[in-house]
Amino acid sequence: MDGTAGAMTEERPRTARGLRDWAVDVLCLALAAVIGILAAEALRKDPDVPPVLLAADQIVGAAACVALWTRRRWPVPLAVALIVVSTFVPPASGAMLVAVFTVAVHRPFRTVAAVGGLALISEPVQAAVRPDPDLPFLVATATGVLLVLTVIGWGMFVRSRRQLVLSLRERALRAETEARLRAEQAQRLARERIAREMHDVLAHRLSLLCVHAGALEFRPDAPPAEVARAAGVIRDSAHQALEELREVIGVLRAPGADGGGDRPQPTLAALEELVEESRQAGMAVVLDQRVTDAASVPDATGRTVYRIVQEALTNARKHAGGAEVSVRVEGSPEEGLAVAVTNPPGGEPGEPGGKGGSTGRSGASVPGSGQGLIGLAERAALAGGRCGHGPTPDGGFRVHGWLPWRP
Template sequence: MDVKTEETAEVRPRKSRSVRDWAVDILCIALAAVIGILAAEALRKDPDASRALLFSDQIVGALACVALWMRRRWPVPLAVTLLVVSIVVPTAAGAMLVAVFTVAVHRPFRTVATVGGLALISEPLQAAIRPDPTLRFPAATATGVLLVLTVIGWGMFVRSRRQLVLSLRERARRAEAEAQLRAERAQRLARERIAREMHDVLAHRLSLLCVHAGALEFRPDAPPAEVARAAGVIRDSAHQALEDLREVIGVLRAPGAEGGGDRPQPTLAALEELVEESRQAGTEVKLDQRVTDAPSVPEATGRTVYRIVQEALTNARKHAGGAAVSVIVEGSPEAGLTLGISNPPGDGSGAAVPGSGQGLIGLAERAALAGGRLSHGPTPDGGFRVDGWLPWRP
């Protein structure tokens, strides 16, 4: 907040005073009145002072205290006025100090320096025009200057403390807004991750459906038992795909959800089940898992390996029908997890299944986010190979 904006905000009068404002105003008026009474008692000891002068000092001092009620609306004009009055009427000195304190609290340093300088100049003038009978001129001047400096310093301290509190509140509001933005970004990233999960899972399920439906299409004269078995696999795969889709949609409907649904997510320990499922679909898969303690693999790493193998098997069914797939997984906590999936060219059996080509690209990004790497591409013999490495992070 610059000085101009700050002054504009402070000059604008308040619509209503709070209970705290009332209490502070009453306390300031009472303090000014006490200082005025002490000054009046000191003036009574002056043998040259007339009773009329003392009475007028008390009246002006009382009016100066009442004028403090306007210190919030017009702090600078009130302070300057009371400075002039206090030079000839010592009983208004208390009200003048309160007005100077108000300026130090509510106005910037340049204004405070100007008003404070006038207050410091007024002290020796007041000691010369209306001397205190109990103090000599140097002592009275030094006392007045000390009181003015104390009041200004106290007011500037209060002002700096208020500005600090305001800045901390603004910082807290800003931090809360940034935290909300981070939460929204995290939620968006979580939903994008869920969308990738949906692609991996549904692509696997639907590829099974396409394989078996294609087999029924190309072999309408198949034995009834084989047709029934294929129909059962199609039914189970369709049911499982619907369950996965329902689970993902349920997560997307839950704001801020981080997990992937009520069912546990697959890990490396579920790789055997995935391979067996592909074998039942008619794909020859050779699994060589050299990780001795698969359940000890971190869940996030194991889930990434599972998804990579799942996507590779799905692509093999899509583009290399009838080809045998080789899956090798090995690793340790020190060396990390290494996996390789390869297949030779297909024999052309089965129906062609369309694909978007984004599955392995998404998995490469997922592996990179996990701190690993993933590469894929055709082999010299016309087949396809996927190689990856992931860190063994707890």
């Protein structure tokens, strides 16, 4: 018998035999026929067995071998039938062993135990009903039991081996699927990181450009010195925006970059510079910095606070031009770091950065993606804190957040 005989019909039932299956079936039939012929030859030596019975044994043994072609479709019924037949017709013993092997390969242990137990019981009965003239009863029984146990053990080994191969194959497929999902997640995170970096770095600069460009268009009769100063600010802001864009793209292209790269990242110590930059753009910003040693704030925490203030100032410049913006930062290692940016309702329409946004042409406001505040909440959550926003009772707007004081 071939160790690869049959397929596990429980897992993958087959509707047609392949070349391999035909070869295995022919080998099993030949093996069963050899065992049946040997049993018939042993019975032929017994003078008490009439020739008619010997002929009937050979016919039944041949029919049992032919019945093995159905062993893949009905393994258990065939095995039970052949066990009963082989008990009274020894030439069918070979076919019975093949059928029991098939059950051991294709069926779970409970079914194998039931069929195997029936086969074991049949061996002493066969030795008593149709004794071998060359073997004593105990030797014949022990030989039959040993053959049945060997066939069952072999079949269960083949089954376990096939299950192991299937398990390894499924595990490999699962690993490939997980690797693909991890790659897709990495791509999604990379896209989110790119969007976040682009928004944080460029939105602030571009809003400053809109403010100064709107001021030039709003006041075409401004003194040449003021026009030159505004044009210089526009030029410097555009240059800085291009530089920061180049740096961000360089960082994102770097293999294994985590968003930090070699580009210096802003911290809480750079907050005053950010506020001063907004003041130069014409905003009225009051900074209430209550953290005595800003340099002691962990870089990750200070960077998140910086981004919160930056986004809040950008939004105030767009939607509340002319209003005084209040920035308050306080905290300690024990209490964490709290930040709040508040502005009252915006100024008059038409002012640079006025109500409804800074204007280039009358009524044209600075566009926004609407995702900045959502991104702030995500940043704060990743840092273990929180960030919220909403209108104030007087019609203004407030952005507030809290972050743990930790590296």
